[in-house]
Amino acid sequence: MNKDKVICSCYKVKKGDIAEAVECGACCFKDVKKATKVGKACGKCKKDAKKFTKKLLAEC
Numbered sequence: 001m002n003k004d005k006v007i008c009s010c011y012k013v014k015k016g017d018i019a020e021a022v023e024c025g026a027c028c029f030k031d032v033k034k035a036t037k038v039g040k041a042c043g044k045c046k047k048d049a050k051k052f053t054k055k056l057l058a059e060c
């Protein structure tokens with residue numbers, strides 16, 4: 001995983017930030033959104049961010 005890959009360009013949320021949110025206890029996309037602000041502006045990153053969150057949650 002490329003931790004520095006920006007998923008949300010509006011809030012500059014990187015894959016690493018989402019992984020960190022999941023590690024810190026986020027157990028759904030809503031929690032990740034709360035912790036990182038991902039998808040809170042234009043929303044175009046939502047699909048990818050959701051997919052990535054799901055993938056991380058499936059791993060842990």
Ligand code: FES
Pocket residue numbers: 007008009010011038039040041042043044045046
């Ligand atoms: S790219 Fe994530 S809210 Fe716009």
